[in-house]
Amino acid sequence: MKTEEREFARKLRREDGLPINEIARRVGVSKSSVSPWVRDIELTAEQHATLRAMNPAYNRQLNGWLRVAERHRARRLAAQQSGRELARRGEPLHLAGCMLYWGEGAKGPPHQVCFSNSDPEMVRLFVVFLKTYFEIDAGDIRISSHLFADHLVRQREVERYWLNVADLPDESLRKSVVNLYSRSSKRKRINKLPNGTCQVVLSRVHVLQSIFGSIQEYAGFERPAWLE
Structure with missing residues (x-):
């Protein structure tokens, strides 16, 4: 909605x-x-x-909006620069985390870190990356399970599985998303992902922008749209 x-x-x-x-x-x-x-x-x-x-009063309001927007943009730019400096250190874990996000992470609004995957080792590594390079508490990270109809009987088990994989406290768990099979399906499909997928979310704009800056530094390109 x-x-x-x-x-x-x-x-x-x-x-x-x-x-x-x-x-x-x-x-x-x-x-x-x-x-x-x-x-x-x-x-x-x-x-x-x-x-x-x-x-x-529109001109006065517009000037106020522009000043606020410019302050936010300056903060995002500073976070990207910080990410570029991290990338120049060439640490393998940092490189791996940024490349995972480049491939599997959300790049647009609402300006939060959002990474999804079904591979437990990828999820584990990405969470370790966040904990290692950014000043956050484990409870700041949120995870949710994306499940299918055949997961329903073991939903709690799957949710616990992803919490353990990510090594996060219970308060990090958010409501699971369950994709039900349509009534028009002539036969039930069997989902091949035993534990569905896990979505990792961190609502920290400066972390997202730091990752964006690092990706650009590692790969040697500029993506101005990521700053907006």
Whole structure:
């Protein structure tokens, strides 16, 4: 649902140039939710003119938004630079963790570290990487299991399995996602992943940006979109 709301909000901002309070009203969410969803969208000159006509205080508000956005961007840039410096140390565990994320991690919003895999050794190594290179507590890391219908009878067992693999406390466990087979299936499919997949989430923007900076340093390319 949140994904649909976010896309609708971005459409209203990008195509109609609506102010945040109006978008929030139409989508049915708070202004604090809309603001991060649309802050990267650049309005046209005509859209800015319309907003100024609607709200005499718009220029002052816009300048405030721009200052906040610039501060956030500067922090992300500093985190990427820190990641580049880590990469220059050439430590194997750090390289492995960054390459795992480059291949299997989420690269876009909502700007949090999000890594999924069915291989327990990959999951274990990635969590060790996070604990080793970033100042976080084990409880800051969240995991959830992505299961199929044939896992339901042993759901708790599978959840415990992934907690043990990642060496995380019970409070790190989040609600599992269960993919049920459709009624139209003529016969039950047997899932070949004995423990489904595990999703590792860390809601730390500076950690994500550090990883992005490291990946670019290791691989020798620039990806400006990762900074936005």
